[in-house]
Amino acid sequence: KAGVTQTPRYLIKTRGQQVTLSCSPISGHRSVSWYQQTPGQGLQFLFEYFSETQRNKGNFPGRFSGRQFSNSRSEMNVSTLELGDSALYLCASSLKSSYNEQFFGPGTRLTVL
């Protein structure tokens, strides 16, 4: 089985721009979660989608949004980028929501200049 894939792997943007990151979960997995990883804040939960519905949301501003499609693929969008949004964005998928083992993708490294 193919693992979780994330595109693009690297991205450079400037302040004020917006960006869309994509995540394809493992085949059959219906839950997709997003995390932000930075040296200062560590790993922080952004949101989780299950069957196209947002189940849970972390403590991030409204500039961070996401969605899930019927094939379980997910995208997250960050609008009006700030320097502090520079981070590794990790996507994780699991069979279903709750207690299931999460499989992580390699991440998208976003740099905001």
Next chain:
Amino acid sequence: AQSVTQLGSHVSVSEGALVLLRCNYSSSVPPYLFWYVQYPNQGLQLLLKYTSAATLVKGINGFEAEFKKSETSFHLTKPSAHMSDAAEYFCAVSEDGETSGSRLTFGEGTQLTVNP
């Protein structure tokens, strides 16, 4: 609210020595606990998980962890370190799945260095 504390942001051991990475959690309900490993420029890989079936959990690559409710701990150990174990390790907790879904709360991470 749930939280995880990893004692020691950096741990250094010699090859062949015991690896001990500490994790303490705070949770208002019986938790599900996980250890993940992250190699440079990669995502997270699950080492092992505790889901209340057994207090001593064996994982991949020779790692194991023991859940101690009285100490609210879930320390990760490996009897003999290998050079390939050098990486960053994260302890994570997940609470009641019905309300929190698959949300993981991570510790700060411990960078493990293995010296030849």
